[in-house]
């Protein structure tokens with residue numbers, strides 16, 4: 001395919017993966033196959049939503065991150081922190097404690113990403129006023145943007161072309177430091193990310209549009225470091241409170257939660273979270289069954305970013321804490337003082353290009369060939385049993401049929417077809433075992449009492 | 460190279476299932492690398508046709524024929540039929556019941572939209588027997 005491949009941040013640790021079907025079943029784009037007893041992810045189909053990682057019984061998925069020491073490549077080290085980070089700490093731990101520990105860990109500045117929300121909201125409203133196709137879709141969640149690119153390519157035009165608060169905050173903070181006389185190469189801006197999609201979004205930006213960020217730090221990693229830091233100095237008097245940071249108001253605190261954006265857009269606005277719900281709704285939008293909605297806030301995670309794959313805290317508790325905080329700071333509105341002079345500077349830089357459609361569904365670029373392939377798939381489906389058991393290493397019978405047609409699997413990968421072939425003496429029993437081993441790994445059918453749930457589990 | 464045939468059943472009165480044929484066809488056309496705008500037109504026309512069977516007839520079925528160049532769709536129903544087709548084709552004409560309007564249908568735009576979104580549109584109807592709509596759209 002002509003498209004540049006997606007970078008994706010979710011990886012399989014082959015030493016941990018023992019080859020089961022959980023991830024393959026939950027993957028919303030059907031991007032996972034089992035080969036040689038390990039999960040393998042199809043790069044161009046993966047949208048980095050993190051469902052696989054959430055479903056893995058042995059935690060074999062990991063999310064690539066930059067080495068923490070990379071921050072020391074820079075003299076000025078800025079951490080961009082989203083509100084959900086704060087929401088994970090018990091409420092007796094204050095924001096300033098968290099931020100001061102972050103400074104002790106090596107950051108020279110901490111900035112909360114949602115401070116730029118009001119500017120972003122203005123830009124979104126402006127685009128919404130001029131839009132022809134409805135509903136407009138928020139560009140906030142990078143996993144949703146990718147989902148639309150691969151699965152709903154006809155809707156890419158409806159994605160609002162305004163960058164996320166993180167990128168806007170990075171642009172602002174860099175400019176602010178530059179204006180203070182700091183050379184660009186001394187400024188390192190790092191985002192503390194709740195999700196893999198954001199990492200992938202940063203790394204796969206096309207080369208002529210350099211990311212305003214220098215790196216990403218996984219939220220679970222930093223959370224552990226910060227929590228550890230707070231615990232260890234508890235009781236000690238030598239606190240370094242650092243400069244007091246401006247507080248976020250209720251709109252900003254809630255922005256990354258479900259129904260964070262929708263109340264601030266015009267017309268009929270809906271907020272939908274969890275990727276399967278999002279897919280379901282987009283199917284209807286694409287069929288034009290839904291035409292009288294103006295704006296869609298779509299988030300890949302259940303409970304939006306509070307349910308991000310790198311968020312350690314329970315998502316419902318995180319939401320509860322943030323909502324309480326929002327109520328506490330109900331009188332805070334608008335952007336912080338230091339951001340005000342940069343409002344127009346930012347406004348002029350918030351627009352991003354329409355994401356390119358990259359359909360994963362096309363059987364072949366050539367329609368005649370595509371039709372032939374579809375006919376083959378339908379014919380194969382006459383023979384496959386329709387059990388969708390995934391024992392072939394594909395998530396369901398139809399995926400196997402497509403894989404066969406695309407020459408990535410064989411009909412004999414289906415264990416039921418194997419039985420039939422054995423019965424008709426077309427396949428030797430030993431050969432059948434070899435086929436299974438090719439999918440599920442060598443010696444997979446041997447007795448093993450150390451596997452999960454078995455007699456000597458874990459030994 | 461041959462053509463592909465697909466068949467879908469439509470149940471009168473069941474609005475929750477209206478749209479299943481059009482989303483299935485949408486899925487097929489996406490796999491065949493058909494331009495998104497053309498898919499949209501086909502899907503809109505088919506969806507309106509499905510809804511008409513659900514809203515106005517007792518039951519029906521849809522036959523879809525796809526080859527390299529075009530998609531042909533026949534929507535065949537058993538139902539009351541349409542006494543005056545020219546009138547039914549007018550924008551805004553509707554006999555939809557209050558209950559149907561309640562659900563957001565009944566603007567009298569379905570048939571005109573089907574005609575507008577297809578390259579070829581034919582409708583036949585026999586009162587007391589049923590209605591057949593045939594539409595074709597070129598795929599490139």
Ligand SMILES: Nc1ncnc2c1ncn2[C@@H]1O[C@H](COP(=O)(O)OP(=O)(O)OP(=O)(O)O)[C@@H](O)[C@H]1O
Nearest residue numbers: 511515540547553554555564565566567568569570
């Ligand atoms: N399959 C059918 N069987 C019987 N009558 C039909 C059928 N399709 C359309 N009609 C008649 O033609 C009229 C106009 O149809 P059309 O689809 O344009 O509008 P509608 O269905 O009333 O409203 P809308 O499609 O805008 O929701 C209908 O109100 C109905 O009286």
Ligand code: SF4
Nearest residue numbers: 141195301304305308
């Ligand atoms: S909902 Fe938030 S955490 Fe989840 S993928 Fe989208 S942006 Fe990332």
Ligand SMILES: [Mg+2]
Nearest residue numbers: 510511569570
């Ligand atoms: Mg109608």
